[in-house]
Amino acid sequence: MTATAAEILSRARNARRARTGGPDNGPKLLEHILGWTLVVVLAMFVTQAGLM
Numbered sequence: 001m002t003a004t005a006a007e008i009l010s011r012a013r014n015a016r017r018a019r020t021g022g023p024d025n026g027p028k029l030l031e032h033i034l035g036w037t038l039v040v041v042l043a044m045f046v047t048q049a050g051l052m
Helices: 005-016 028-049
Strands: none
């Protein structure tokens, strides 16, 4: 069984993209804001608990 040129190109294109398991497209700004908010809240908790 031989692959067509279109199949080979499709496989090559898909192999170049790194998949992280996240959504393909979405609100990147909201994701960054929520991530940094989590970091700040965690830092505040660690500081208040006297762990550092």
